[in-house]
Amino acid sequence: MRQLLTTSILAISLALGAATAQAAAEAATTATGATGESRTVAGYQVAGKGDACIPVRNIDGWSAVDREHVILEGPGKTRHLARYSGTCFNDPKFELRLGVQSRNLQLCGGAGDYLLIGGERCMVLDMWELPAEAKRTAVTP
Secondary structure (H helix, E strand, O other): OOOOOOHHHHHHHHHHHHHEEEHHHHHHHHHHOOOOOOEEEEOEEEOOEEEEEEEHHHEEEEEEEOOOOOEEOOOOEEEEEEEEEOOOOOOHHOOOOOOEEEOOOOOOOOOOOOEOOEEEEEEEEEEEEEEEOOOOOOOOO
16 A cells, blocks of 8 residues: 555656756746747846847837846837947936937838937847846846
């Protein structure tokens, strides 16, 4: 009887372990996106090559992350993390306005578009769409 009970518990544990492993694999696939690339940028978990776009007319807010990253807010809970050239002198944390210069009415990473920060043109190097539930993790210098 004891052996049967042990065997049953082992079988249940293996079944739960397999289900957990499958769920973890599915979550990893979702987190990495189609490219299979997932990494942390400015404290946010991002997936993709950094070539996401947001229509300029949809940008209705922004917030500074650090001297090289801003979050652009769109309709609903749409948010994009943009990395711009680090050669810009002005820090977006101390600016009241942020401008956009785009060649085709979309702001895209790596497409020759610019953020205007304190009157300076700062090239957008990369941009990722952030999930609505994305939270910034601690960043170590």
